[in-house]
Amino acid sequence: MSVAVDKRNRSAQTAGDLGSTIHDLVKRRGEKRHSFVQRLESLHGLSESLLTRDASVAAFSNVPGVAFLADFLRKSNLCHLLKREFANIDALDRFVRVDGRKGLRLVPRGLVCHWLAGNVPLLGVFSWAVSALVGNVNLIRLSTRQNDLVSPLLETLASRSEAGAQMASETAIVQFDRDDVDAHRQMSEAADVRLAWGGKEAIEAVKTLPSRWDCEDIVMGPRVSLAVVDPATITTRGVTRLASDVIYFDQMACSSPQILFLKGQRDASGINDFVEELAVALNAQSKQHPRHPLDFSETYQIQLDRVRVLLSGGMIRSDDQTQWTLAVLDAPRSDIFCANRFLQLIPYAELDTVYENIPRNVQTVVTHLGSDDFGEFSERAAQLGVCRFPTPGEGNHFELPWDGGPLASRLVRWVTRTEPGA
Numbered sequence: 397m398s399v400a401v402d403k404r405n406r407s408a409q410t411a412g413d414l415g416s417t418i419h420d421l422v423k424r425r426g427e428k429r430h431s432f433v434q435r436l437e438s439l440h441g442l443s444e445s446l447l448t449r450d451a452s453v454a455a456f457s458n459v460p461g462v463a464f465l466a467d468f469l470r471k472s473n474l475c476h477l478l479k480r481e482f483a484n485i486d487a488l489d490r491f492v493r494v495d496g497r498k499g500l501r502l503v504p505r506g507l508v509c510h511w512l513a514g515n516v517p518l519l520g521v522f523s524w525a526v527s528a529l530v531g532n533v534n535l536i537r538l539s540t541r542q543n544d545l546v547s548p549l550l551e552t553l554a555s556r557s558e559a560g561a562q563m564a565s566e567t568a569i570v571q572f573d574r575d576d577v578d579a580h581r582q583m584s585e586a587a588d589v590r591l592a593w594g595g596k597e598a599i600e601a602v603k604t605l606p607s608r609w610d611c612e613d614i615v616m617g618p619r620v621s622l623a624v625v626d627p628a629t630i631t632t633r634g635v636t637r638l639a640s641d642v643i644y645f646d647q648m649a650c651s652s653p654q655i656l657f658l659k660g661q662r663d664a665s666g667i668n669d670f671v672e673e674l675a676v677a678l679n680a681q682s683k684q685h686p687r688h689p690l691d692f693s694e695t696y697q698i699q700l701d702r703v704r705v706l707l708s709g710g711m712i713r714s715d716d717q718t719q720w721t722l723a724v725l726d727a728p729r730s731d732i733f734c735a736n737r738f739l740q741l742i743p744y745a746e747l748d749t750v751y752e753n754i755p756r757n758v759q760t761v762v763t764h765l766g767s768d769d770f771g772e773f774s775e776r777a778a779q780l781g782v783c784r785f786p787t788p789g790e791g792n793h794f795e796l797p798w799d800g801g802p803l804a805s806r807l808v809r810w811v812t813r814t815e816p817g818a
Contacts, residue, residue, distance in 0.1 A: 414579060417568045418507070418586045421533045424566055425506045425588075429531050430559035432488040436471055438560035439525055442553045443469035452552040459545065461518050461645045464792050468522055474529060477795065481805040488530060491813060501811040504531035505612060506588035508807065511602050512546075513593040513616075514539035516648045520593050521546060522794050523616070524567070527591070527807050533566040537583060540573055574598075580605055587611050589807060594618070612806055619650035619759035619799060621791065624750055624773065626659040627670035630764045630788070635670070637789025639677035641762055642720070644792050646687050647735045650799075651760045651784075651792050654734035655742060657750045659765070662724065662743040671722060671741065675713045678720040678737065687737065690718060694736055701732045728753050747773055751780060759799055760784045762791040 429435075445453050446466035456462045467473065478485050482502065484492050491499035508527045512520035517538060524546070527534055536546055547569055554564035572579040584590060584605035592602040593616040603613065623638065630638075638656075645652055660667045690698075698718040705712055711724040720737040723729075728740055744750055747769065754761075754777060763785045765773060774785045783800040786793060 414570060414572075414582055417570065418535065418582065421507055421535055421566070421568060422586060424533050425504070430562055432485065432529070432531075434557070434559035435529050435531070435563060436474060438553060438557045438563060439469045439474065439529060440471035441556040441560065442549065443467070443471075445552050445556070450552070452555065453548065455548055456545070459518060461516070461649065461792065464644065464794065465518060465521060468794050469525060474525075477526075478529075478804050481802050488808075491811075491815075493815065494812075497814060499813045499815050501813075502530070502808040503811055504533075505807055505809055506532065507586055508532045508534050508589040508591055509583045509587035510534060510536045511590075511592040511594065511598070512536060512538055512542070513595075513598070514541045516593075516645055517542045517545050519616070519645075519649060521549060523591055523593075523614075523803065526804050527589075528563045528567065530804060530808050532589070532807060535568050535570065535583060535586075537580075538569060538571045540571055544569060544571070574601070584611075589614060592616065614803065614806055616650070616799060617757075619757050620755055621651050621653050621760035621762070622750075622754070622758065623653035623656040623762040623788075623791070624659075625656060625670075625762075625764045625788070626766055626769065627666045628659070629766050630670075632673065634764055634788045635673045636677045636681075637787075638762065638764075639674060639681050640789055641791035642678065642737055642739055643681045643685055647737055647739075649792055651794075653739065653760070653762050653791060655728050655740045655753070657753075658741055658743045659745075659769070660743050661745065662726065664743075667724075667743055671713055671724060675720075675722055678722070679715055682715065682719040682737065687719060690736065694718075697733050698736055698738060701734075701738060704729065704732060747776070751776060754780045754782065756781055758782050760786065760791055762786055762788055764788055 443466045446456060446462055486492050487500050487502040491501045494500045510520050510524060520536065524534055524536060538544055550564040550567055553560040584607045587607060589612045590602060590607060591614045592599050595618045599615055599617045625638065641653055647654060658667055658670065695718050698721060702712050702714065702721060705723040705725060713722040714720060722739055722741055724741045728742055732740060734740060758781045761777060761782050763770065763774065764787060784795065
């Protein structure tokens with residue numbers, strides 16, 4: 397077993413270092429921590445560094461999705477998200493009275509082990525932030541196929557305050573091969589919470605590892621997202637915001653729409669005008685937000701999918717290279733990869749067409765419909781599995797609950813006591 401353990405200023409290559417790192421983190425579970433407010437302020441400070449492009453985070457200037465991370469780490473946003481799950485966030489610091497007789501305390505679960513997705517590692521920082529905010533110690537496993545984007549963030553966090561330094565010191569970064577079963581097992585058996593991001597194969601590999609019976613499993617698995625829009629009701633600004641849902645993360649995030657259903661007939665002037673307006677928005681934003689350099693296989697896949705659309709009678713609207721693609725089709729094509737800013741557009745006359753094409757692993761549907769259609773659609777689609785109905789431009793805003801369930805409340809233990817004299 398070969399394990400690289402990165403603790404910001406130290407790198408080691410032995411299995412013993414992984415065991416030592418886990419041992420050190422486990423020992424720190426019960427230590428006194430800075431207050432919730434101090435941890436919150438530290439994450440807000442990290443947001444400020446990202447928004448102002450502080451020199452310490454210069455490497456993140458062109459990282460897809462970093463703007464969403466900065467927004468997520470804002471103090472107001474984190475408080476809003478936690479208040480959805482906790483009636484009184486003061487319980488994160490002390491026992492608070494509930495129902496007169498009882499006191500409630502929310503304490504950290506302990507060691508949270510994160511398996512980050514190789515294609516979009518930045519997404520794992522969102523869940524790490526919530527875990528660290530509620531007081532957990534964290535062990536993050538990076539894929540060997542990705543660069544370490546987490547350690548620079550921790551270094552910036554540590555430099556801003558004592559509370560930030562504590563959160564950074566309670567987080568360790570490890571990197572080992574996907575086939576290194578011994579290393580994965582060592583992480584899994586130590587975890588109080590296993591938090592896994594990735595595709596079906598990666599998620600199943602983590603879930604089959606041995607773990608303690610009381611370990612909490614949180615899975616951010618292979619979800620897909622859609623969009624449903626009435627071109628007659630959306631504004632130019634709405635179209636521009638919709639384009640950003642496709643541009644950011646290069647459609648690699650589960651929340652990025654891959655198929656867009658458009659109300660109307662395929663050859664209607666309203667549909668054609670919308671396609672042209674969306675094409676202009678995608679072209680402008682692709683120039684403003686350059687995509688990661690494509691390798692040969694990605695370029696080949698885009699070209700192949702464009703040909704498949706044309707051969708099936710569809711229409712292609714795209715740039716001169718492979719920066720973005722709109723494919724207008726009569727029905728969704730399952731053999732089209734739908735990534736790297738490649739969006740299928742499907743006109744529909746009745747909402748039943750949309751319902752029939754909502755997959756079981758759906759997550760988000762970016763929605764812009766008239767009020768009557770919106771009420772009917774969101775109620776029916778929710779029954780079919782949709783977790784979120786954001787407006788255009790908010791598809792990649794990470795909210796609690798995630799994937800149809802809470803997050804923060806699964807990262808704490810709920811402790812009650814009978815108050816003296818009750």
